[in-house]
Amino acid sequence: MTEFLLILISTVLVNNFVLVQFLGLCPFMGVSNKLETAMGMSLATTFVLTLSSVCSYLVYSYLLAPLDMAFLKTISFILVIAVVVQFTEMVVRKTSPLLYRVLGIFLPLITTNCAVLGVALLNIKKMNGFMESIVYGFGAAVGFSLALILFSAIRERVAVADVPTPFRGAAIGMVTAGLMSLAFMGFTGLVSF
């Protein structure tokens, strides 16, 4: 149990996928203009990340490893992720058409969120077991969501600030992301994982 807790702390705070490992920056910058969209995106990404890390683990350990085809892992994981995203898209479209419209292009783009592929590959590299893969994927997603939601709340405020013209928009967003990353460095050393 402690081990799972440590994995969670490590992935959410210490090795936050967005702010420390710099994965998944595309949706982080793209969908963070409004708090509500950010929350929807976080939920969708959490769902996809957890599910895809499980699926890719299963594919790797019951299909690729026994057949001795580990060299195909990147391409097969991409396929798995694409399937999971397609599934999520169908679910969101049925359950919340509004969120589906708001997320727009970013929903299918979860496929190209490198945090998703990153988690799948890191799971194999760290030789995580079945439960560990689930917790790792879930923790990565929670870390992503935390960063995205806090960032979008700040951006809503910065959007109406008197920012000098050359720094409006994405530029000040990048500066803010950098300062957030600086703040997250305070967690260094909490867990050595």
Place this chain on the structure above:
Amino acid sequence: MALIRSSSPHLHNAGSTPKIMRLLLIAALPGIAAMTFFFGWGTLIQIGWAMLLALGFEAAVMKLRRRPVAFYLRDSSALVTALLLGLALPPFSPWWLTLVGVFVAIVIAKHLYGGLGNNPFNPAMVAYALLLVSFPVDMTRWTAPFVLHADDGWQVLGLIDTFKVIFGALDHSAIDAFTSATPLDELRHRGGLTTEEAFRESRVLADGVGAWHAVAAAYFMGGVFLLYRKVFTWHTPLAMLGSLAAISTLFYLFAPDNFADPFFHLTMGATMLGAFFIATDPVTAATSNRGKLYYGAGIGVLVYVIRTWGSYPDAVAFAVLLMNLAAPFIDQYTQPRTYGHAKPKRGLKEDA
């Protein structure tokens, strides 16, 4: 368009920004005096140098943005940032460290966002955290309180010599006798000793902590003065100190050999400075009273967590930055109800 939904005190009072900033400077005087008394002239020089730089950068940015320079210099907010940074830096840190710090604080953390009132992060703490991450050796070389090396009377490095050390005319080996680890650092690197043994063995912890207690008391006095003048409400400092005390008491009762006592946490490092001068910054903190309670409590818990298990010597800067991050989010969910609108107990909830 994204609209800000933070509640705010739209009320006017007689205190203008320059007035409040000047009150802050006055309230910091006991702290400055205590720091100078125990750690020598370095603190005063750092503050003076930082203020000079801050005014310079502020004027330069205002000139670049074609705003009235004198008006913005007169609100003294740059001076307060410089003061906080000057108090937080080690008294003997070299001149360029302060230069980098003030540049980051004033230009990047404050004016890139549009100046006073717009910055989401506390400028002084951004600068401190950046310096701590980038120059850890310079940032952890703290001055020893004079009680550690003087047997009789008040003995600190002379004013002129301190000037020379800071501006690089005197080699750093000259001050080796005057530096030591801070109590927080000392306790962190105590090896296999229990807390009690560490307090008995280490000179810094056995004899030096008195100086830190006195400095904390001085900041506390300044903070109470500010509370009395209603510069800020009691919510943030109380929540921060309360949560820090609560969580450290819990761990201390649970395993007194491994963890420091609550009094140690409340008086060491920048706890008091942070609680009254840094966390209460009205721009970067949460707005509503309930929000301030969450905000302060978050800082207290984070300070304890980072101090105890993290790898940086003091945690106040990081804890404040992390809660600055969360403040807009806290504001969103702690909006006070408007006057005359009670939350319905049954039936349709309006905000659902």
